[in-house]
Amino acid sequence: MEIADLRIALFSGNYNYTRDGANQALNRLVGSLLALGAKVRVYSPTVEKPAFEPTGDLIGVPSMGVPFGRGEYRLATHLGRKVKRDLQKFAPNLIHLSAPDFAAHAALRWAQDHDIPVLASVHTRFETYPRYYKLGFMEPFVVWLLRRFYNRCDALVAPSQSMIDELLAMDMHDDIALWSRGVDREIFSSEKRDMEWRRSLGLADDDIAIVFLGRLVMEKGLDVFAETIVQLRKRQVPHKVLVIGDGPARGWFEDNLPGGIFAGFQTGSDLGRATASGDIFFNPSITETFGNVTLEAMACGLPVVAAGATGAASLVDDWETGRLVPPAKDKIATAAAFAEAIEPYCTNHDLRARHGAAGEAKSKEYDWEAINRVVADTYVRLVEDRRALQEAEAAEAASS
Template identity: 85%
Template sequence: METSDLRIALFSGNYNYTRDGANQALNRLVGSLLGMGAAVRVYSPTVEKPAFEPTGDMISVPSVGVPFGRGEYRLAIGLGRKVKRDLERFQPNIVHLSSPDPASHAALRWAQDHDIPVLASVHTRFETYPRYYNLAFMEPLVVKLLKRFYNRCDALVAPSDSMIEELLEMEFHDDITLWSRGVDRTIFSSEKRDPEWRRSLGLEDDDVAVVFLGRLVMEKGLDVFAETIVQLRKRQVPHKVLVIGDGPARGWFQDNLPGGIFAGFKTGADLGRALASGDIFFNPSITETFGNVTLEAMACGLPVVAAGATGAASLVDDGVTGRLVPPSKDKHENAERFAEAIAPYCTDPALRMSHGAAGEARSREYSWEAINQVVADTYIRLIEHRRALQEAEAAEAASA
């Protein structure tokens, strides 16, 4: 079977209406697959004014706004007759699910009814989200539901070795392939550093800027980031804070990060310039399965201080390209550990430059073309395995 024989029905909870790392990877994947000659149909919630134009053909699925102050996201609630008719016309030979929402559950049932293999991609640590909204007691239930969903699929792909280890340990599946992430080196590079842009924000040439990049939502570890900055100030470590991004928790972050410089939401060349104009990248999040922003920061020549959790643990070489800090359930203890790891970079330019250069060199190993070919190969493997089973069943029935 050739890649050009693939007919992929891809279900996404957010393909393009709000920009995030997961849908950037999915759009890249679809672009690669189309370039290989495959046919792809994307099914996702839609809005009147999406964040960017989708790659490939997209069909809208029924959805509602997400509660708990996350109205910028939509929950795909099912397929509906229109989507089912479109699936029948498209006749996919593989179904790819990228979010464990109700629509993906329905798509999984549809695929099983039609004897079509299903691949699921894991993009975030959904089971960790309840702890950021005072709902930690729900975490075991979420794990149980996710485990049931993923084990009904034929295989999984996950973006880091550390995430695969976590999934295997939680018994989410036993067939899990590494689908890593790439970085666009035309956008992210140390050469994009812009002293004039820094000065326009009030950063002097000798200021050391600790950078946060991402959507401003609590599950990104905003509370730990803010507490770490408090610890740095208590220790009188010279630094400034540069926040790149926006989101519903921006007001909270500004209130708890006095003196922080908020550059706002950036994309493309503006994002590359802003990130490269920082000095240290700090990522306290434990919800990442890969950490696109961590790889982008490395490509920009910034040493990375991150939680030693899924994602960053597979990217950051501790003591070489940055520091990995073992996460603790005690927020104050976390902040003290992070402050201890960040402080040397604030005061030692040679260390900062050495680890930043090592990270930039490491980032060159991540090529989108080779990475996305892995997914295409996994599709083909699952389809050929299903066909072999069907042929064996047919032969057995004929001989009965």
Template identity: 60%
Template sequence: METSDLRIALFSGNYNYVRDGANQALNRLVGYLLRQGAAVRIYSPVVENPDFPPTGDVVPIPALPFPGRGEYRAPLMIPPRAKRDLAAFAPNLIHVASPEILGHRAVSYGRKHNLPVVASVHTRFETYPRYYGLAFMEPVVEAALRRFYRRCDAIVAPSESMAQLLRDQRMSYDVGIWTRGVDKEIFTPARRDLAWRASLGIAADDVVITFVGRLVMEKGLDVFSDAIDLLAKRNVRHKVLVIGDGPARDWFEKRLPDAVFVGFQGGADLGRAVASSDILFNPSVTETFGNVTLEAKATGIPVVAAIATGSQSLVTNGVSGRLVTPGAIGDFAEALRYYCEHPDARRAAGKAGEAETVRFGWDAVNQQLVDTYVRLVRQRRAGGKGPARSRVP
């Protein structure tokens, strides 16, 4: 079987209406599949003014605004019209990108029609409740995720650290890797722009500590702010740059009144903004990979990150940056202080990080997932069966 024989039905709760690292990876994957001659059909909610145009053909799925997060949509079902489209498309594999109602329905469709199902894991949903005062719900969410992923033939994680966590959580017996790539034409030290910095009131000799990402509390905005406060109390000279937007922006701006907020940046503008920074500070523990960490490394700046899935596979502690116990404000501040006050160490870590990104080409990482697709379709055609129903908690 060849890649060109694949017919992939991709189900995503957010394919392009709100930009994030997960759906940008999915769009790159679809582009790669189409270039290899595969057929792809995407089933996802749509909005009138999405953040970016979709790659491939999208079949609209009905959805309602997500409670408390109206920018997102909660897909409800696979309606009859979409089921007819599925039947006409005749996929030989189902790919589900999120474990919500639509994902469950897609898995059920695959099992009913004897199609292999692959689930890609993009975020640690089980950690979200702790950011909203509901930490006691984490075991419940984890159990629900286990039930979902065990109904799939295989799951893929974007980093080895995340794959190992999924194994430890007994999410699946077939856990593979679909990592992420970086565009070296966009993310490169050559995009560093001191004139752009100056336009923001940042001097050439200022050390810029940068946050990159969607501004939501689960990205660790509280930890970031507390560490910056402690840095200021220790009289460490620095500037804070925030790249991104989101519902928590007002909170973050009030919490860090001296920071420079530049809003969402994309493409070459994002590459310039990151390369014009000096340190990336990523305290989040919710990512399964951490695209921003890889992109920062590609631009030649060190990363201070939480010891968490994704970052553990990307940052070599003491070489390309520092890994710190999640929530350890004092340790984060100390790591930031070190790089602020030791420019030679900052440059050495940035150079080492850039060298570590050489192996992250998009075509190579997408081929990893294509190989999984082909293996599962071959197995099913050879008489293999889907996953047995499991009652393991």
């Protein structure tokens, strides 16, 4: 079977209505698949004014706003007759599920009813989310739900080896392939550093800017980031804070980061310029499965200080391209450990430059087309395996 023979129905909880790392990776994947001759149909919640134009054909699915103050995201609730008719007409030979929402569960049942293989991609650590909304008691239940969902699929793909190891340890599946992430080197490069842009924000040429890059939501570790800055100030470590991004927790972050410089949401070449104009990238999040922003910061020549958790653990080489800091017993102790790791980069120019250059060199290993080809090859394997099973069952039935 050739990649051009594939007919893929991709279900996404967010394909283009709000920009994030997961949906940008999915759009990149669809673009690669279409270039290889495959047929792709995308099913996702839609809005009147999406963040960007979708790659490929996009069909809207019924949805509702996500509760708990996250109304910018939509929750796909079911398939509906219109979507089922479109699926039937498209006649996919593989279903790809990228979020374990209600529509994905329905699509999984539809695929099983039609004897079609299913691949699920893991983009975030959903089981960690309850702890950021005072619902930590629900974490074991969420793990159970995820395990039940993923084990009904034929295979998984995950963006880092550290995430694959975590999924295996949690018995989420035993067939998990690596679908890493790439970086657009035309956007993200140390050459994009812009001193005039820095000055326009009030950063002096000799200021050391610690960068936060991403959506401003609590599950990105904003509380630990803010407490780490408190610890650095107590140590009288010279630094400034540059926040690149926006989101529902911006007000909280501004209140807890007095003196922080908020550059707001950036995209495209503006995002590359903003990232490269920082000096140190700090990512305390433990919810990442890969950490696109970490790779983008590395490509911009910034040393990275990150949580020693899934995602960053597969990207950052400790003491070579940055520092990996394991979580401590509580937030204060974790922040103190982060401050200790960040301090040398604020005071030692040579260390900062050396680790930043090493990170930029490593980022060149991440090529989108080669990475997406792995997913296409996994699709082909699953379809061929299903066809072989169907033929064997037919032959057995004929001989009995």
